[in-house]
Amino acid sequence: MPGETSPAPVEIRALGKWYGAFKALDGVNLVLSRGERLVICGPSGSGKSTLIRTVNALESFQEGEIFVEGVRLTRAPETVKAIRLSVGMVFQQFNLFPHLTVLENCALPLRLVRRLPGAAAAERAMAYLEKVRIPEQAAKHPAQLSGGQQQRVAIARALAMEPKLMLFDEPTSALDPEMVKEVLDTLLALAGEGMTMAVVTHEMGFAREFADRVLFMDGGRIIEAAAPTQFFSDPQQARTRAFLRQVLRRD
Amino acid sequence: MIFADNVDQPPLLRRPIVFIPALALLFLALLRADPANWPLLRGVLAAAGLGGVLGNGLAAAAVCVLVGANAYVLLRLPVRWQVAMVWVELTLALAALFVSFDLSYAFIRRKLWILVSIGLVNTLLISAVSIVLAFILAMAGAVAKLSQNGVALGVANFYTSLFRGVPLLMQIYIIYLGLPQIGVVVDAIPAGVAALSLCYGAYMTEIFRGGIESIPRGQWEAARALGLSPGQTLRQVILPQAMGVIIPPTGNQFIAMLKDSSLVSVVGVWELMYLARTQGQSEFRHIEMMLTASMIYWIFSILLELGQARIERFFGRAHAR
Numbered sequence A: 001m002p003g004e005t006s007p008a009p010v011e012i013r014a015l016g017k018w019y020g021a022f023k024a025l026d027g028v029n030l031v032l033s034r035g036e037r038l039v040i041c042g043p044s045g046s047g048k049s050t051l052i053r054t055v056n057a058l059e060s061f062q063e064g065e066i067f068v069e070g071v072r073l074t075r076a077p078e079t080v081k082a083i084r085l086s087v088g089m090v091f092q093q094f095n096l097f098p099h100l101t102v103l104e105n106c107a108l109p110l111r112l113v114r115r116l117p118g119a120a121a122a123e124r125a126m127a128y129l130e131k132v133r134i135p136e137q138a139a140k141h142p143a144q145l146s147g148g149q150q151q152r153v154a155i156a157r158a159l160a161m162e163p164k165l166m167l168f169d170e171p172t173s174a175l176d177p178e179m180v181k182e183v184l185d186t187l188l189a190l191a192g193e194g195m196t197m198a199v200v201t202h203e204m205g206f207a208r209e210f211a212d213r214v215l216f217m218d219g220g221r222i223i224e225a226a227a228p229t230q231f232f233s234d235p236q237q238a239r240t241r242a243f244l245r246q247v248l249r250r251d
Numbered sequence B: 001m002i003f004a005d006n007v008d009q010p011p012l013l014r015r016p017i018v019f020i021p022a023l024a025l026l027f028l029a030l031l032r033a034d035p036a037n038w039p040l041l042r043g044v045l046a047a048a049g050l051g052g053v054l055g056n057g058l059a060a061a062a063v064c065v066l067v068g069a070n071a072y073v074l075l076r077l078p079v080r081w082q083v084a085m086v087w088v089e090l091t092l093a094l095a096a097l098f099v100s101f102d103l104s105y106a107f108i109r110r111k112l113w114i115l116v117s118i119g120l121v122n123t124l125l126i127s128a129v130s131i132v133l134a135f136i137l138a139m140a141g142a143v144a145k146l147s148q149n150g151v152a153l154g155v156a157n158f159y160t161s162l163f164r165g166v167p168l169l170m171q172i173y174i175i176y177l178g179l180p181q182i183g184v185v186v187d188a189i190p191a192g193v194a195a196l197s198l199c200y201g202a203y204m205t206e207i208f209r210g211g212i213e214s215i216p217r218g219q220w221e222a223a224r225a226l227g228l229s230p231g232q233t234l235r236q237v238i239l240p241q242a243m244g245v246i247i248p249p250t251g252n253q254f255i256a257m258l259k260d261s262s263l264v265s266v267v268g269v270w271e272l273m274y275l276a277r278t279q280g281q282s283e284f285r286h287i288e289m290m291l292t293a294s295m296i297y298w299i300f301s302i303l304l305e306l307g308q309a310r311i312e313r314f315f316g317r318a319h320a321r
Helices: A048-055 A077-086 A102-112 A118-131 A147-160 A177-192 A204-210 A228-233 A238-250 B016-032 B039-047 B052-075 B079-099 B105-146 B150-165 B168-182 B188-213 B217-225 B230-267 B272-281 B286-319
Strands: A010-019 A022-032 A037-041 A063-068 A087-090 A165-169 A196-200 A213-218 A221-226
Touching: A010 A048, A022 A048, A022 A063, A022 A221, A037 A048, A037 A204, A048 A063, A048 A165, A048 A196, A048 A213, A077 A087, A087 A147, A087 B217, A102 A118, A102 A147, A102 B230, A118 A147, A147 A177, A177 A196, A177 A204, A204 A228, A204 A238, A213 A228, A213 A238, A221 A228, A221 A238, B016 B052, B039 B052, B052 B079, B105 B150, B105 B188, B105 B230, B105 B272, B105 B286, B150 B188, B168 B188, B168 B230, B188 B230, B217 B230, B230 B272, B230 B286, B272 B286
Parallel strands: A037 A196, A037 A213, A087 A165, A165 A196
Antiparallel strands: A010 A022, A010 A063, A213 A221
């Protein structure tokens, strides 16, 4: 709880968001604890991406409260910056900077935001590229890399900022099937190091292996949240069962 | 170049429906033209004892054969050679036109140094300063137009509307002759530079705005998620990419500005066009001076085009696949 000695990485209380008359998020309550690996799934338009994007203020919200590392999210620039520094984010479309090399992609925010000198920034960027096992691509531009490699660079770029938690917004949805594994393996390796992570994904096999807790959303609400063994073998809600029948048929 | 298909479309000039009527029209036009315009051909025909209608017909036919043969050879060259040949032929044709004006080259030689040392220097100075100022104005205008700030948006809207809507000539007059009415006396060159920068800055504002808007939202989001400030995001992430979109039309604007700087001559600035007009007056050699000035403008436009191509390659490298 906020105010206590060790605040939860993320605490969301009664979160509500409208797009015009459409309610995208409806009374969402969620606590992400330190080191937890959360998977969020649900049909498209269920609000799962919107939910994690509100955490680092990429989306606004009208109701409720969000605390990140005990800091209440407001619209004040200093607050938003502090929260964005403790949250790393990986996007569906990678969103690498195409005019910069792979190394510069990772080093730029270290120089501009963390104020590291150029050499130190490059060194740290290289260390994280080694962590995602693509140091040999450092001098290339993103367009020269495969989708899986680009997404691993995006993960390295976010990790290099040394955030306290990581958000993944459908990190494998834009990838060719044979590249999904290399990205998911990177996430599993990261989980092994105790990183707090929230992953929006449709990869149910991955969710079973990776998650401490699986969250099912529909219509902007959290319908069901359970440990993966229970979530997949004995879902409580009819909508969850219908959803799982749909997606597991593919697997 | 347009993305090429793997089909050999017959060149326009190789299609009979195009080249037969074209040659027929050329023949008819030449038949009606005065053969005195081609003294060399007429001399050859006269020496052969061919005059009158028959001579005209033969001369026209001879020219048509030459034109046809030229096209025949041209169509069988590699693309680079075709481009070079066309440039050579059109330049020669232009030169032939100028030669027919019966110009005084001695006069041009005598006045060239004045045109270059004062006129060209002033033209380049005015253009270069205006280009830099217009660039800054356009950047500020574009950022203002994309901001949520109503005051900035209003100022930017009013600015682009006014300076795109009023003729540049009037802007020069208003700044040079109008501002002294409220006690602001501006010299001719600063007045010209101000008018050119304001006018081109207004046009370029729209170019810059379009360039910035062409960058996907994900780029903004990634930069924000990494903690970059709005200014850092714009300078380090958005603008370097937008430049690829902004440079080609901006190069156009610069070339246009080089020549529009001649409008500043109306307030008596000794730039290229002003000197070309006044120097020609003394000996009624207007055409000589105008043509010389035009060629100087053209040469510098070509230099700008080459510079633009280099910058485009530089900013385009990130998108090469």
